[in-house]
Amino acid sequence: xxxxxxxxxxxxxxxxxxxxxxxxxxxxxxxxxxxxxxxxxxxxxxxxxxxxxxxxxxxxxxxxxxxxxxxxxxxxxxxxxxxxxxxxxxxxxxxxxxxxxxxxxxxxxxxxxxxxxxxxxxxxxxxxxxxxxxxxxxxxxxxxxxxxxxxxxxxxxxxxxxxxxxxxxxxxxxxxxxxxxxxxxxxxx
Numbered sequence: 561x562x563x564x565x566x567x568x569x570x571x572x573x574x575x576x577x578x579x580x581x582x583x584x585x586x587x588x589x590x591x592x593x594x595x596x597x598x599x600x601x602x603x604x605x606x607x608x609x610x611x612x613x614x615x616x617x618x619x620x621x622x623x624x625x626x627x628x629x630x631x632x633x634x635x636x637x638x639x640x641x642x643x644x645x646x647x648x649x650x651x652x653x654x655x656x657x658x659x660x661x662x663x664x665x666x667x668x669x670x671x672x673x674x675x676x677x678x679x680x681x682x683x684x685x686x687x688x689x690x691x692x693x694x695x696x697x698x699x700x701x702x703x704x705x706x707x708x709x710x711x712x713x714x715x716x717x718x719x720x721x722x723x724x725x726x727x728x729x730x731x732x733x734x735x736x737x738x739x740x741x742x743x744x745x746x747x748x749x
Contacts, residue, residue, distance in 0.1 A: 574603060580605065594663045599667055599679060600667075619655070628647045666694050672708045695743060698740060
């Protein structure tokens with residue numbers, strides 16, 4: 561199931577919306593992470609940089625064939641060997657990854673789905689106890705050049721509520737990730 565208002569602008573514009581290094585640092589994605597799942601890889605904006613710092617496998621999911629193809633081309637060009645790309649609707653078909661087997665799940669700009677609990681529940685299922693969940697989303701306190709309409713845009717307080725409802729514990733409170741996002745980190749107890 562495609563997430564509401566999830567169309568992508570041209571890649572050169574998309575990449576100007578993120579400070580990737582800052583986001584990875586703030587969300588605790590580093591060489592201490594072994595296996596990681598990214599739900600909604602898009603152009604691979606985070607996929608490739610993350611694959612270069614983690615120890616193990618990166619499973620990158622997207623349901624858009626064009627996004628998978630764009631990311632695969634970059635992986636081939638850079639000859640990165642620890643990324644497994646999967647074209648799949650994880651809401652309908654789940655990730656097919658074993659319970660309690662992943663160290664980190666990235667949910668970047670995806671929780672404006674009609675049922676964020678479905679994404680969070682699948683994340684909780686595959687994370688090991690002590691595994692981390694990183695979330696970023698478009699800010700609601702400023703105008704942003706992209707992102708879903710304000711009526712369905714995820715607010716930090718909504719994310720925190722959903723995190724608790726999904727049985728995660730908050731590790732890092734929501735914080736501004738300049739220029740256009742906020743982020744938080746949760747942990748599976």
